[in-house]
Amino acid sequence: MADHEHDHHDHHGDHGSELSEAQLRVRALETILTEKGYVDPAALDAIVETYETRIGPRNGALVVARAWNDPVFRQALLEDASKAVAALGHISRVGDHLVAVENTPRRHNMIVCTLCSCYPWEVLGLPPIWYKSAPYRSRAVKDPRGVLADFNVELPKDTEIRVWDSTAETRFLVLPMRPEGTEGWSEERLADLVTRDSMIGTGLARKPGEIAQ
Amino acid sequence: MNGVHDMGGMDGFGKVRPEPNEPPFHATWEGRVLAMQRAMGYVGAWHIDDTRFAQETLPPQVYLAASYYWRWTLAMERNLLKRGYVTAEELAAGHALRPAKPVKEKLTRDVVQQGLARNSFFRPQQAPARFKPGDRVRTRNFHPQTHTRLPRYARDKLGVVELNHGCHAYPDSVAAGRGDDPQWLYTVVFDGREIWGPESDPALTVSIDAFEPYLEPA
Numbered sequence: 001m002a003d004h005e006h007d008h009h010d011h012h013g014d015h016g017s018e019l020s021e022a023q024l025r026v027r028a029l030e031t032i033l034t035e036k037g038y039v040d041p042a043a044l045d046a047i048v049e050t051y052e053t054r055i056g057p058r059n060g061a062l063v064v065a066r067a068w069n070d071p072v073f074r075q076a077l078l079e080d081a082s083k084a085v086a087a088l089g090h091i092s093r094v095g096d097h098l099v100a101v102e103n104t105p106r107r108h109n110m111i112v113c114t115l116c117s118c119y120p121w122e123v124l125g126l127p128p129i130w131y132k133s134a135p136y137r138s139r140a141v142k143d144p145r146g147v148l149a150d151f152n153v154e155l156p157k158d159t160e161i162r163v164w165d166s167t168a169e170t171r172f173l174v175l176p177m178r179p180e181g182t183e184g185w186s187e188e189r190l191a192d193l194v195t196r197d198s199m200i201g202t203g204l205a206r207k208p209g210e211i212a213q
Numbered sequence: 214m215n216g217v218h219d220m221g222g223m224d225g226f227g228k229v230r231p232e233p234n235e236p237p238f239h240a241t242w243e244g245r246v247l248a249m250q251r252a253m254g255y256v257g258a259w260h261i262d263d264t265r266f267a268q269e270t271l272p273p274q275v276y277l278a279a280s281y282y283w284r285w286t287l288a289m290e291r292n293l294l295k296r297g298y299v300t301a302e303e304l305a306a307g308h309a310l311r312p313a314k315p316v317k318e319k320l321t322r323d324v325v326q327q328g329l330a331r332n333s334f335f336r337p338q339q340a341p342a343r344f345k346p347g348d349r350v351r352t353r354n355f356h357p358q359t360h361t362r363l364p365r366y367a368r369d370k371l372g373v374v375e376l377n378h379g380c381h382a383y384p385d386s387v388a389a390g391r392g393d394d395p396q397w398l399y400t401v402v403f404d405g406r407e408i409w410g411p412e413s414d415p416a417l418t419v420s421i422d423a424f425e426p427y428l429e430p431a
Contacts, residue, residue, distance in 0.1 A: 032304070038258070043321050044249065045248075052237045115218055115220075121331070129239075130230060130231050134223075157416065164420050168334075168381065
């Protein structure tokens with residue numbers, strides 16, 4: 001394989017009508033796997049469509065909003081997130097091993113996978129590129145405040161920062177702190193405050209004044 | 214293995230650069246690669262740790278230079294070749310030339326949603342758990358050439374068991390082709406200074422999920 005693995009300068013995008021090497025090689029792979037009967041292109045279409053349109057951070061935001069409004073659910077979520085999220089019913093299938101970790105004024109949680117790219121797909125969708133990149137994977141465990149600064153987030157010096165390295169099949173969801181001034185809000189409205197990054201721990205939930213009315 | 218994938222604590226990669234309004238895929242082929250990876254997983258072509266190990270064994274300069282889904286592509290080709298699902302001649306020709314290897318039922322469109330559900334990694338316990346939350350442990354100092362999920366920065370370090378996640382398939386065994394060899398899995402937390410030394414942020418704690426063979430009583 002070594003001869004296949006050198007110099008890939010242009011595999012990031014589809015450039016006009018010119019087929020990149022990556023496009024050609026991936027297309028060839030799909031042709032082979034289809035001809036051999038291992039994969040069904042229509043199923044591949046459905047998988048792509050699912051990740052493009054159906055699974056995203058809104059799933060997680062609704063979980064967080066429910067936890068903010070319902071103390072019984074919050075407790076259930078912190079005890080067994082897989083079970084609690086499955087019981088909500090808005091995510092069709094929740095795998096085992098989901099763990100929710102709660103931010104408090106004393107502790108801020110941040111999730112990373114230093115070894116690869118483990119991420120709670122069911123509640124957050126596909127991970128953003130930065131989450132899978134060397135800068136984040138290398139620095140999150142050693143200098144999380146520096147990483148937070150890259151996201152324009154600054155926390156008090158004495159706030160404990162707990163970094164969870166996802167080294168097994170456990171997946172972590174951060175339950176961010178509820179912003180002030182949101183008493184009486186519906187879950188739908190609260191969910192608009194819950195950003196993807198706030199559920200990874202590289203951001204905080206938005207304040208009411210930060211969203212378009 | 215002590216590969217370049219084991220990045221925790223490395224310096225020099227620069228700032229984290231979030232991309233505003235990032236799309237799920239940056240090119241059509243990226244989605245196809247992800248879909249093929251999932252579909253081949255469904256037919257039982259490999260375990261998740263086989264995929265990880267195939268990426269880890271890419272030459273370091275290739276690993277670092279490749280975009281995310283390109284790395285998946287390279288690893289998938291390696292695994293397909295290694296396990297006899299395709300031949301090098303087929304990859305070169307861009308067409309099937311040999312009969313297929315028998316597989317379980319392939320993933321079809323009507324069962325995609327079930328097919329995308331995450332597998333459970335729980336396995337029956339082989340022995341009682343050796344540790345419980347609150348126990349002090351020391352992670353082992355080992356440097357296998359093979360796949361492991363104990364990061365280098367967390368080896369030979371004193372920590373405290375915080376959670377017991379039950380008994381799971383053991384990646385070190387799975388990726389070596391030796392089966393599930395189920396092991397207890399724990400969240401183990403370390404003080405930042407235990408890992409990074411006295412200059413570390415005193416308010417930092419880091420946890421890993423550690424399989425029982427990674428741990429010794431302390």
